Amino acid sequence: MSLLVTKDLVKWFGETHAVDHVNFTVKESEVLALIGSNGAGKTTLVNLISGLFRPDEGQIIFRDADVTHQSVHGRIKAGIARSFQLVNLFDQLTALDNVALTIFSRESKIANLVTLAASDSAVWDEAHQILKLFGLEPKARMLAGGVSQGERKLLDVAVAYALRPKLLFLDEPTSGVSTREKAPIMDTVTSVVRSTGISAAIIEHDMDVVFNYSDRIVAMHQGAILADGTPDEIRRNETVTTTLIGTTETR
Amino acid sequence: MSVAPPGPRPAVSSARALRMAAPIAVALALVPLVLPPYSSILLAYGLVMAIGALGFNLLLGYTGLLSFGHSAYFGVGAYAVALMVKYLKVTSMELFLVGAIVASIMITALFGVVCVRYTTIFFGILTLALSQVLWSLAFKFFWVTGGTDGLRVPTPSLFGGLVTGAGDKITFMSHAYYYYVLIMFCLCVALMWVIVNSPFGMALQAIRDNETRARFVGVRIWPYRWVAFLVSGVFTGLAGALWVPLNGLTTPDIMHWTFSGEIVFMTVLGGFRSFAGPIVGAVVFNYLKTYAVGYTVYWQLLLGVVLVALVLSLPTGIVGTAGRLLARFQGRS
Numbered sequence: 397m398s399l400l401v402t403k404d405l406v407k408w409f410g411e412t413h414a415v416d417h418v419n420f421t422v423k424e425s426e427v428l429a430l431i432g433s434n435g436a437g438k439t440t441l442v443n444l445i446s447g448l449f450r451p452d453e454g455q456i457i458f459r460d461a462d463v464t465h466q467s468v469h470g471r472i473k474a475g476i477a478r479s480f481q482l483v484n485l486f487d488q489l490t491a492l493d494n495v496a497l498t499i500f501s502r503e504s505k506i507a508n509l510v511t512l513a514a515s516d517s518a519v520w521d522e523a524h525q526i527l528k529l530f531g532l533e534p535k536a537r538m539l540a541g542g543v544s545q546g547e548r549k550l551l552d553v554a555v556a557y558a559l560r561p562k563l564l565f566l567d568e569p570t571s572g573v574s575t576r577e578k579a580p581i582m583d584t585v586t587s588v589v590r591s592t593g594i595s596a597a598i599i600e601h602d603m604d605v606v607f608n609y610s611d612r613i614v615a616m617h618q619g620a621i622l623a624d625g626t627p628d629e630i631r632r633n634e635t636v637t638t639t640l641i642g643t644t645e646t647r
Numbered sequence: 648m649s650v651a652p653p654g655p656r657p658a659v660s661s662a663r664a665l666r667m668a669a670p671i672a673v674a675l676a677l678v679p680l681v682l683p684p685y686s687s688i689l690l691a692y693g694l695v696m697a698i699g700a701l702g703f704n705l706l707l708g709y710t711g712l713l714s715f716g717h718s719a720y721f722g723v724g725a726y727a728v729a730l731m732v733k734y735l736k737v738t739s740m741e742l743f744l745v746g747a748i749v750a751s752i753m754i755t756a757l758f759g760v761v762c763v764r765y766t767t768i769f770f771g772i773l774t775l776a777l778s779q780v781l782w783s784l785a786f787k788f789f790w791v792t793g794g795t796d797g798l799r800v801p802t803p804s805l806f807g808g809l810v811t812g813a814g815d816k817i818t819f820m821s822h823a824y825y826y827y828v829l830i831m832f833c834l835c836v837a838l839m840w841v842i843v844n845s846p847f848g849m850a851l852q853a854i855r856d857n858e859t860r861a862r863f864v865g866v867r868i869w870p871y872r873w874v875a876f877l878v879s880g881v882f883t884g885l886a887g888a889l890w891v892p893l894n895g896l897t898t899p900d901i902m903h904w905t906f907s908g909e910i911v912f913m914t915v916l917g918g919f920r921s922f923a924g925p926i927v928g929a930v931v932f933n934y935l936k937t938y939a940v941g942y943t944v945y946w947q948l949l950l951g952v953v954l955v956a957l958v959l960s961l962p963t964g965i966v967g968t969a970g971r972l973l974a975r976f977q978g979r980s
Contacts (some may be wrong), residue, residue, distance in 0.1 A: 505846050506847065507871075509845045513845055513849055595765065
């Protein structure tokens with residue numbers, strides 16, 4: 397069953413069709429990889445779905461409701477969350493605060509200015525649990541700006557996960573980390589996602605990561621969807637192999 | 648390894664903060680009993696400015712917005728009191744405070760709508776420009792505001808008329824009014840502590856650190872900035888209302904942008920990355936300015952040199968530097 401459907405989604409930047417009539421779906425409880433060379437339109441597509449950009453044409457249907465014109469806030473409430481290609485954290489807050497703040501927001505307690513945040517033990521307990529889930533509990537009291545790049549990537553995902561989304565977009569969760577760190581990060585992320593039944597759409601350039609961790613792969617090229625299938629189908633797809641994977645593997 | 652900085656939660660728990668603040672509050676309460684009246688009155692000025700700086704720092708330190716227009720809200724508080732005296736013949740300090748708060752809410756709510764959509768230099772310039780509008784109104788509408796002559800404010804009655812200013816004004820200001828200011832100061836510090844350590848305070852710090860990510864965890868940027876602007880302005884307006892009976896007179900000078908600069912300076916001097924920084928900065932700045940004025944006619948030059956030297960030698964402010972030295976000392980022992 398489809399959780400998210402985009403219908404003929406279009407986004408222009410000047411004369412460039414960044415996203416060109418894209419019909420994209422994400423099913424319930426699947427881990428989907430979105431691949432394509434730089435400029436293929438992957439991040440723009442995620443920006444459109446998450447509300448950072450407004451589409452020029454088309455519709456975004458999430459859980460049978462049209463969210464095309466909803467605000468970022470509305471989409472988060474509906475269940476769409478995301479992480480960012482360049483890690484986006486609150487660097488002067490601790491790792492624990494980053495997660496707790498998100499829980500306060502999710503629980504609609506964030507506007508409260510007359511109660512000490514520290515007094516809400518349920519929020520802090522949950523924040524500790526989430527950090528533990530992502531293996532970040534030992535870093536709870538460290539500033540987010542002071543942990544390693546791999547840990548920042550995980551914390552970025554943990555913050556998005558704390559929103560308890562139905563659909564989680566992860567924009568290059570392993571970019572900028574060493575090859576050795578990629579597998580542990582993806583193991584952690586996918587085990588959390590699969591154990592909670594969240595759907596995840598992962599933008600990724602590393603083909604080992606893509607083929608090892610995804611249920612389905614969508615390949616994009618020049619703003620349009622080039623192919624859509626299981627990892628085996630994509631591996632056998634000659635168009636994808638010649639257009640994308642060859643170039644991606646040489647990166 | 649980076650750990651949480653001193654000041655904002657959760658590095659200092661509320662219980663620990665209370666343990667640190669209680670002896671200071673007791674010491675401040677003893678000041679009129681052990682020091683001459685002049686010292687008490689001088690400290691009262693410092694505490695009043697500390698309330699204003701505390702409000703200002705909610706924007707600078709916690710929300711990441713540098714306002715160059717806080718003289719406007721200080722002036723609104725002061726003029727609200729002076730106009731209540733002139734037109735309503737009010738003498739109750741409690742009514743002064745209510746009037747100043749209402750006036751500050753109206754002005755900051757309006758200015759906030761205009762300013763909070765912008766950040767960085769654009770925000771700073773807008774706040775400066777709007778404060779200059781108020782300054783010019785106070786300057787030109789002399790039949791209402793008294794122009795450069797200003798408006799006089801007599802000694803108010805305190806605590807619903809239980810304490811009146813009949814008798815020696817110096818004694819009243821250095822004792823009864825000093826304690827009134829001290830109580831208001833303690834209430835404002837406690838209230839600001841709760842605000843910056845509330846979920847709302849966390850949201851402001853999130854906006855300061857990363858506006859885009861704050862949006863994507865569900866924080867509505869403009870409404871939160873607007874509320875921060877409002878609270879900040881009301882604190883500064885309250886400071887203006889407490890200041891004007893001490894001074895006995897309000898003139899357009901306190902709405903001029905140079906007075907906004909003083910509020911910025913005292914906050915930076917104390918350290919805007921710590922909760923106590925603006926308080927310490929305001930009190931120290933007040934002493935420095937007073938003694939510089941008394942020492943030489945070239946007091947602005949002297950004050951400027953001293954302040955530049957202090958800021959250069961203490962880039963994280965007095966409190967930030969003290970915290971770092973204390974941490975180093977504790978690390979050695």
